[in-house]
Amino acid sequence: MNAALQMADAERPVLLANQVEKTYPNGTQALQRLKLEIGRGEFVSLLGPSGCGKSTLLKMFAGLEQPSAGQVRWWGKGAIEQSAGERRLAMVFQEATLMPWAKVADNARLPLDLAGMPKSQSEPRVQAALQLVGLGQFGGVYPRELSGGMQMRASIARALATEPNLLLMDEPFGALDEFTRNRLDSDLRRLWAERDLTVVFVTHSIYEAVYLSSRVVVMGARPGRVLADVAIDGPAERDEAFRTSAGFIRQCAHLSALLAEANGEGEH
Numbered sequence: 001m002n003a004a005l006q007m008a009d010a011e012r013p014v015l016l017a018n019q020v021e022k023t024y025p026n027g028t029q030a031l032q033r034l035k036l037e038i039g040r041g042e043f044v045s046l047l048g049p050s051g052c053g054k055s056t057l058l059k060m061f062a063g064l065e066q067p068s069a070g071q072v073r074w075w076g077k078g079a080i081e082q083s084a085g086e087r088r089l090a091m092v093f094q095e096a097t098l099m100p101w102a103k104v105a106d107n108a109r110l111p112l113d114l115a116g117m118p119k120s121q122s123e124p125r126v127q128a129a130l131q132l133v134g135l136g137q138f139g140g141v142y143p144r145e146l147s148g149g150m151q152m153r154a155s156i157a158r159a160l161a162t163e164p165n166l167l168l169m170d171e172p173f174g175a176l177d178e179f180t181r182n183r184l185d186s187d188l189r190r191l192w193a194e195r196d197l198t199v200v201f202v203t204h205s206i207y208e209a210v211y212l213s214s215r216v217v218v219m220g221a222r223p224g225r226v227l228a229d230v231a232i233d234g235p236a237e238r239d240e241a242f243r244t245s246a247g248f249i250r251q252c253a254h255l256s257a258l259l260a261e262a263n264g265e266g267e268h
């Protein structure tokens with residue numbers, strides 16, 4: 001890509017949801033006239049009551065669901081305008097979804113195998129991804145030999161092996177204990193800071209959203225839409241001191257009040 005194109009690329013939003021609606025075939029209206037723009041290098045969390053359409057929106061961003069109306073654009077282009085391999089996005093789900101019969105490195109290599117990449121090329125990428133998530137020594141073991149947190153790390157390594165520009169994460173640490181979750185949050189934040197990654201992260205945890213994000217989007221239910229868009233004020237390098245700082249607590253309280261409003265709306 002030439003320099004002028006790269007420049008234009010940097011200015012375009014990574015993701016744009018323009019007046020997006022989603023009505024499922026059973027008549028459930030999951031999203032209504034939703035507008036959201038996400039720029040390069042942002043870490044955006046989606047927070048909202050159960051059923052407000054967070055996963056639906058994330059699946060749309062992954063191209064796994066189509067909007068009933070409106071458009072989603074990636075780097076300024078529609079899904080079919082993208083050339084293969086031009087942009088890379090990867091998704092991480094709440095379950096690690098590893099193949100139990102395959103070793104960790106083989107699991108992490110799966111998307112590259114499916115893309116037909118020769119092993120000589122994929123192997124160094126898999127090793128680098130496993131190193132990044134702290135599983136450099138565990139490529140040769142089976143998923144059952146790993147703890148829940150390590151399985152989730154393996155799932156993240158599988159996503160990172162594709163060298164994504166955009167990482168979509170649907171409550172990836174929701175099933176983990178709080179200690180493990182905090183550690184993985186810190187590692188993810190470090191990864192995001194080190195690499196040129198844009199992250200969209202669905203969570204139910206206000207604390208996790210404030211700790212991780214540069215921006216938190218609060219959604220309301222029935223039908224799902226954006227209720228508030230809050231920039232998070234915090235240091236670039238976040239650690240335990242941030243979790244206990246006055247600024248962190250103040251921003252959690254603010255989001256908690258917004259979420260209470262969002263929940264209240266859903267009860268009408």
Ligand SMILES: Nc1ncnc2c1ncn2[C@@H]1O[C@H](COP(=O)(O)OP(=O)(O)OP(=O)(O)O)[C@@H](O)[C@H]1O
Nearest residue numbers: 024025026028030049050051052053054055056057
């Ligand atoms: N495949 C589907 N068919 C019909 N309705 C669906 C489907 N998927 C989701 N829904 C409905 O759409 C609405 C939004 O669901 P979605 O899973 O996107 O919300 P969510 O905010 O991610 O919820 P949660 O926080 O509980 O995971 C809900 O009412 C849900 O029941």
